[in-house]
Amino acid sequence: SDEYFYGVATKEISNVKHKAYRWIGEMYEISSTFKEAGLTGGFHGEAGNIYELIKDLPEGKLSIDEIIGKITDKM
Helix, strand or coil, X not given: CHHHXXXXXXXXXXXXXXXXXXXXXXXXXXXXXXXXCCCCCHHHHHHHHHHHHHCCCXXXXXXXXXXXXXXXXXX
């Protein structure tokens, strides 16, 4: 349900934030591998970009709207 997703997303974003720095490089490496194989690598490259934005979110509990706002402000 929407309420369940909202709760999970709100809770888990702080966990993702603290691990995002690790995943940035991995996403870019996967993207590069796909490109070398003749694919676009688009999904993983864009995932790396999102992790770049998430890693700099401020500490503390943020609402989904605040998270989206802070991420889109950087885009």
